[in-house]
Amino acid sequence: MIRVGIVGATGYTAVELIRLLLRHPEVAITQLTSRSDAGQPVESVHPSLRGRLATEISAYEPDRFAAEVDCAFCCLPHAASSPVVRELVARGLRVIDFSADYRLDSAAEFSRVYGDGHADPERIGKVPYGLPELFREAIREAQVVANPGCFPTTAILALAPLVREELIETSDIIVDSKTGVSGGGRTPKLAFHYPECNESVSAYAVGTHRHEPEIRQIVGRWAGSGIEAHFVPHLIPMTRGILSTIYLHPRSGVNVGRIAATLREFYRDEPFVRFTETLPATADVANTNYCDLAVRPVGSRVAVISVIDNLVKGASGAAVQNMNVMFGFLETMALD
Amino acid sequence: MIRVGIVGATGYTAVELIRLLLRHPEVAITQLTSRSDAGQPVESVHPSLRGRLATEISAYEPDRFAAEVDCAFCCLPHAASSPVVRELVARGLRVIDFSADYRLDSAAEFSRVYGDGHADPERIGKVPYGLPELFREAIREAQVVANPGCFPTTAILALAPLVREELIETSDIIVDSKTGVSGGGRTPKLAFHYPECNESVSAYAVGTHRHEPEIRQIVGRWAGSGIEAHFVPHLIPMTRGILSTIYLHPRSGVNVGRIAATLREFYRDEPFVRFTETLPATADVANTNYCDLAVRPVGSRVAVISVIDNLVKGASGAAVQNMNVMFGFLETMALD
Amino acid sequence: MIRVGIVGATGYTAVELIRLLLRHPEVAITQLTSRSDAGQPVESVHPSLRGRLATEISAYEPDRFAAEVDCAFCCLPHAASSPVVRELVARGLRVIDFSADYRLDSAAEFSRVYGDGHADPERIGKVPYGLPELFREAIREAQVVANPGCFPTTAILALAPLVREELIETSDIIVDSKTGVSGGGRTPKLAFHYPECNESVSAYAVGTHRHEPEIRQIVGRWAGSGIEAHFVPHLIPMTRGILSTIYLHPRSGVNVGRIAATLREFYRDEPFVRFTETLPATADVANTNYCDLAVRPVGSRVAVISVIDNLVKGASGAAVQNMNVMFGFLETMALD
């Protein structure tokens, strides 16, 4: 039995995380913190938790937090997270960080992409990327894990096995993603105001989204060389789910069957990646930790379709999976 | 004042067409036909038309229909449409055909794509494609106009000016489209059952959709040579609207600014195509006949974002625009 | 041809009003004002208006506004509206006020319900309530018209003819309303954040909503005595539309047929109220100025179902209809 705490407990990923942790037989939630809602019962912030969790939300105070927690989930915005992670690690906690602060290769790259300095530059680059399917051994031993971005999860799981086997051209990959609105967080903004996004679809951050470097760098680790990924996200009128359509050039002599077989084989024993013959919909993975992958020819190209629930495999489910790996629990615990 | 009739008046495109025609000062709706709903008042099929249109739905009978109609809108499925078009043309009517029967280059191509014989093989290939922005002169004189497909409208308007100016590689165009559910028609099917498509997104007909040849052939007319277009449609949880994200390779020496300028210039005087600096959403064109286009760099590629209301510019609005051109009305009549 | 201006031109009712006015052959839009967006082109606030209206948004300045406008639409919040209305009336304009400032019987009642003082206490009580179906003659001559609330429109149109004929008990009327989210306005708030209201329904302001006194007072004018109306609004996951289910006790000796006949007869010649035999859905009236009414027995009670588009008959369509009446235009102009 371990004690877990959440720093930044008022967003959608936090409430999803709490729901999963409440089902987990090996953890007790001992700390929930929030600057804005300190002093409130958790159910006043998340009414779905009425009567399910007595923990009161408190202000984050590192010593007190560390005294009551073995494993911390840090759900803070980028740049705000790394100072807290450093504090908690210094107090002996293992930390799963939801922000982008430890996902990229270096502090310089972080600053280039996010426009902020980095509070923990020595650690970034040494922290495993939290996809157990690709980095399980490193996660097992890690003090800190960088929980993946939602869009990158769909793309990296599709691409890593293919670049490893050198089946595709790495210089021209297109990732066209469609996401539900919960990915935008819980802070009210005009872009996420119901009448603005209902009955509408739009592209945003075309060619400039911060998840593009994340895809590029993590896939690059498996390619053994640089890759070029063009990434365009789209906002669609639903709450949960991401579908990415990934357009690939097979290398000369590689056909769609070999690409399909490679993915099927790579994930054969993975509990949370399902290679499917039929085309998956995001509804198939809603409220689950699955990533479903399918492959189709499209003229001279190949398309991989990759779907997840952005709040589960794209955030809180991945975090619980990482915790399970780190603490030696059954990897599927609380996730099936 | 002309008399218009609709063959196949029970679907979503038909009711949208009726709504537009009711606003048109130069037309009178004299015939509405349907096999399944003959004998019913139109409002029993389309409750939104309560009290707005007295016309009763009748069974289609060519002589009677022709006696009361100058301009026919044929809203029948592919293969079912061309026999009716031929009958009506023989009786002197001008016809706007919503089906795919006259969009492709030849009866052979039609049969290859749709798997059916063609009932009017001599006419296919001579019928103008109903995008006035690209084929206005031919439409003006035409006896029959092939009303465009909804997805092709978004792609062809984006691509035709660019291939004409030889700005892009024509061998590798990707069209990733997102459509609302009304594009699937009004016949209940599991795929369009509310709980199946709500809160979900899925790709379908990946690399095999019948609109791909339509895009390829019509754009090819402007390219002066064959082109290759990869097309993947996605179903998203909304009723109306299509957004296509079109990934292009600029030719050597062509930058994104030139592509933007070319589109802006080409459509400068067009009433229904708006080149926009900000990224358009389908909500911006809902219930209108506009196609909004924007351009962005995406790494070494360029993306064109193209949005329409699939029931208006993608179907019934285009049909009214075509009628206006054919009969010498102001082109925007009933459409603004 | 008259010149019209909109004070407070950035919300949903304003953009809907602009869309309608752009279709109106007898008006020119000369002024659009907004504190927050002064100096911007209208399309930067309302992208759907790209290329359709050159008018720039300006800061409201009464003299300049009055110099260019014959008919003002005032789309300000309650309490902020009446000072502006007074200013514009003093400068000779006729005004259609979207706020609640002139809907109730007295300044005292306004203060009780809205908790604010009233800036124009002598006018309130003398301003006609802007439902032409019920108060057409007064509207025709009015300097100021109080444009109705959205929920009250559904209830008052259903109830007024029935209380006038003394067909129902006035001491126990229940109005259970379901509204789309656009009724909450365009300012981002957690309650209207997409992931909060999608896939959810909730009741709010149960028994305490400010539209209850409005229903009570306006229906009371037709009853000739006080009435008691219980009102509960519900927020449902759609953008536009209100459906009210109104539960009535018929007076002794009155049956459902008589209630239906009374409504049918009362609205027989009205262009925008349709009595329907089949049960109406809000989709039947979407984007139109119709109110559809149907009647059904429910045990010993009778239910009237009343549907509108809250942005059209519930706001901007009603305003245009009022303008048409005030200025002697055809009442349906720009509305069909």
Place this chain on the structure above:
Amino acid sequence: MIRVGIVGATGYTAVELIRLLLRHPEVAITQLTSRSDAGQPVESVHPSLRGRLATEISAYEPDRFAAEVDCAFCCLPHAASSPVVRELVARGLRVIDFSADYRLDSAAEFSRVYGDGHADPERIGKVPYGLPELFREAIREAQVVANPGCFPTTAILALAPLVREELIETSDIIVDSKTGVSGGGRTPKLAFHYPECNESVSAYAVGTHRHEPEIRQIVGRWAGSGIEAHFVPHLIPMTRGILSTIYLHPRSGVNVGRIAATLREFYRDEPFVRFTETLPATADVANTNYCDLAVRPVGSRVAVISVIDNLVKGASGAAVQNMNVMFGFLETMALD
């Protein structure tokens, strides 16, 4: 460990039931039957179950089914269910029946409401109604349990404690319910076609819905006398959830505080009914077995707001809860 089987395994309640049962540590799913999909792997019917359940769907054959099952869930339409229930009971199984066949007081009443004869007239009337909160002891010993209707669940849980304490007038109860579309089942119909129900709300079966007698009879058992309930369901654009607004007349001398206190006290120790001070939304109970209740004054009336997930507490969650009670498992097993 018990063996469970589902007769009629292709609908929404069945897939929800399978999801819950897969989490249950004390059951093994051994039989899934369907006439239309016999011979198919379950994931071809329910793609969300890919890789989670090897059981193939088979044709229902009573002897084979009974040989492999201890507890049967019968998810057949009304009238089709009771013959199967009878067969399975004859073979010694305990059965939880999702249909309406055993919910009413008598075969005569069933025939009056449903228009069909009853295949098991001796059992109807002796079968406990499957709300453990109200009928736990009877359920514990039962051979057959009548799983409640979705709308009745919201109404009965709200009303039973109040009529038992004689706090409200039983002659005039209004139940205004709003339901998501999954309640209409999985068979495609125009009424549930995405573009028909998206962006729309409508009332249906006004005063004639078959759940009205169910509410009346079950609440009547707690009232000790007949009650009159007016019931109007509404279809709203979401997949899951029911919110019922229940309008009550308190008896003379009863105030809203006493009604609230009675409900709070009655359900104090119940794991799945939460009395809430804040107004509940259906999102608060989505994917859970909770029923949340709140109370508010509305003029001289009192409103009880009652929300459930129609597929969980309104169907499959209630069924698992009943199974837990019947077989002596912890009542919350697989449900929290």
